[in-house]
Amino acid sequence: MRTYLIDDDKNEVIVDLTRTKVHSSELVEFDYSTIEDNKLIDKKTIFVRQLCGQYFVSENNKKWSKISRQDLPSRMLNVDRVFKVYRGYKPSGLSGGNEGELLTQMPGKIVKINTQVGDTVEPGQTLIILEAMKMENEIKCGVAGTVKAVHVKEGDALDQGVLMIEIESN
Incomplete structure (x- = not known):
């Protein structure tokens, strides 16, 4: 799924979820790419695990960091910019x-x-x-x-x- 992150100056970052693999009811693997100014910036795989009602994320399936549960935000803060989040479309x-x-x-x-x-x-x-x-x-x-x-x-x-x-x- 394509997600558009657009700031107030109409600068945008595009995130493409390219693959989802469910390993078990507690572990899901995601492949995604980040595109900025029509150039591929980053391509990553992350793992998300649910354990005892808590969520954890890892880039290597070995070292885990706790994350808060996301309720599909409409805005996102990244260092010095606030982005509006559009999932699957750009208005x-x-x-x-x-x-x-x-x-x-x-x-x-x-x-x-x-x-x-x-x-x-x-x-x-x-x-x-x-x-x-x-x-x-x-x-x-x-x-x-x-x-x-x-x-x-x-x-x-x-x-x-x-x-x-x-x-x-x-």
Whole structure:
């Protein structure tokens, strides 16, 4: 799953969860990559273990550190920056287009379109399913409004930066 971390200056860090392996009911292994400015910054494997209701994390499955349970935060602090956290999508106003435009963030194929011209949409509503990097990504609306135009159809193969949907804000 792709997660976008975006600060107030619209700088972003992208975290891609690429593999999850369940070893047991207490131990899960995660592979993830960190991307910043379209460059692969880091690729890591971490292990998360639950023991007696507590959570522990390790990079080598030998030395463990206790962590607090996470309840899917919407903001995250990293040294000197506060990031807003978006799981699986980046709202349209943060994608390089205007506030009511949905642009592709990566090359992919349109699997499903969940809206049509004239529909009323709300922030967070899934408008398109885009298959990219062997994963189905939900493209969600970032503003409340009305769908003004749909520029793609199911089955279309798209490059990065293609305008898919225009939304007129309320």
